[in-house]
Amino acid sequence: MLKYLHNIRWNRVLYLSLFFLGVIAVIIVMSLVNRKDEQQVCREVNIFIEGKEAFIDQGDISALISKSYGHIVGKRLLDIPLEKIEKTLKKLPYVSKASVHLDMDGIMAINIAQREVVMRVINKNGREYYIDLNGLKVPTTLKYVPHVMIATGNIEEGYKNPLDSVNTSLVKDLFRVTQFIEKDELWNNQVVQVFVNNDRDIELVPRVGNQQLIIGTADSLEQKFSLLRTFYKEIIPKVGVDAYNKVNVKYAGQIICEKRGVWTFDDLHHPEKKIKNNTL
Known part of the structure; x- marks a missing residue:
C-alpha cells in the first residue's frame, strides 16, 4: 500500500485538482453573472446626435421611444427590444x-x-421639400x-413620401447645379437662389446685381x-453691374447679353451722349 502511494505522481494530482476547482469556480461565477444579467435593469439612456442639421433633438428621440416602447429606465435589460428600437x-x-x-452596467x-x-424646393403649386446629399426627398x-x-x-415635381428619389430631369439638374455652386467659394457667395423660368431654363439669382443669369440645364x-x-x-468692370438685363450662357461657348436701356459702349466714355440717348 505504501509502495502504491509512493508511486502516485502527486504533482499531477495537484494540477488536476486545481484544474477542476477552477472549472467549478468559473461555473459558479457564470451562474451568478447570468442571474445578475436577468435581474439587471436599465439605469440610464444616453442619446448622441451627429450632423450639422437640427431637425431632431434628444427630446424628440426620447419621446418617440417612450411612446413606442414605454419607459426604458428601470426596465430589465432582457426586456428591451434593441433591434426594434433601432429600426424605429x-x-x-x-x-x-x-x-x-x-x-x-445598464446604460x-x-x-x-x-x-x-443641400436644397429646398418650392414647386409652382407651393409644395415644399428638401433634397439631401443622396438625392432623396426630406419633408x-x-x-x-x-x-x-x-x-x-x-x-x-412635388412631394409624396419621405425619402422618395428625385424623378424628373429638371429637379435632378437643379440638384447638380446646387452642388456645383456649393463647392465653389465664389458662386456660393454670389448666388442666393436658383429659379426655373417659363422656358424651363434654370436661372441664377445673384447677390450683387439684378440681371437674369440663364444657364439652361x-x-x-x-x-x-x-x-x-x-x-x-x-x-x-467696364459697363457697370446694372448695364445688362439678361446674361445667357446656355449655349455652348457663348455669352449673350441683353442691354438694359439704350446705350452704346461709346456712351461709357462720353457720359453726355448716354444722357442724350436715354432721353431719346
Missing part, C-alpha cells in the same frame, strides 16, 4: 444612421446621424429651417460658370 429610429426621415447598444447608448440637406418642418439653396419657379457646368466668371471679371 432608422425610419425617421431625418435620420441617416442609427445604432442602439446596452452595456453590462443604453443611442447614436444617431442626421441627414444633410420640411417649422421646427428647423436649414440655410440651403432655394429652388423656385416653374417646377412641377446642368450640362457643361464648368464651361458655363467659366463664362459667367468672365462676365463678372472682364465685362462688369
Whole structure:
C-alpha cells in the first residue's frame, strides 16, 4: 500500500485538482453573472446626435421611444427590444444612421446621424421639400429651417413620401447645379437662389446685381460658370453691374447679353451722349 502511494505522481494530482476547482469556480461565477444579467435593469439612456442639421433633438428621440416602447429606465435589460428600437429610429426621415447598444452596467447608448440637406424646393403649386446629399426627398418642418439653396419657379415635381428619389430631369439638374455652386467659394457667395423660368431654363439669382443669369440645364457646368466668371471679371468692370438685363450662357461657348436701356459702349466714355440717348 505504501509502495502504491509512493508511486502516485502527486504533482499531477495537484494540477488536476486545481484544474477542476477552477472549472467549478468559473461555473459558479457564470451562474451568478447570468442571474445578475436577468435581474439587471436599465439605469440610464444616453442619446448622441451627429450632423450639422437640427431637425431632431434628444427630446424628440426620447419621446418617440417612450411612446413606442414605454419607459426604458428601470426596465430589465432582457426586456428591451434593441433591434426594434433601432429600426424605429432608422425610419425617421431625418435620420441617416442609427445604432442602439446596452452595456453590462445598464446604460443604453443611442447614436444617431442626421441627414444633410443641400436644397429646398418650392414647386409652382407651393409644395415644399428638401433634397439631401443622396438625392432623396426630406419633408420640411417649422421646427428647423436649414440655410440651403432655394429652388423656385416653374417646377412641377412635388412631394409624396419621405425619402422618395428625385424623378424628373429638371429637379435632378437643379440638384447638380446646387452642388456645383456649393463647392465653389465664389458662386456660393454670389448666388442666393436658383429659379426655373417659363422656358424651363434654370436661372441664377445673384447677390450683387439684378440681371437674369440663364444657364439652361446642368450640362457643361464648368464651361458655363467659366463664362459667367468672365462676365463678372472682364465685362462688369467696364459697363457697370446694372448695364445688362439678361446674361445667357446656355449655349455652348457663348455669352449673350441683353442691354438694359439704350446705350452704346461709346456712351461709357462720353457720359453726355448716354444722357442724350436715354432721353431719346
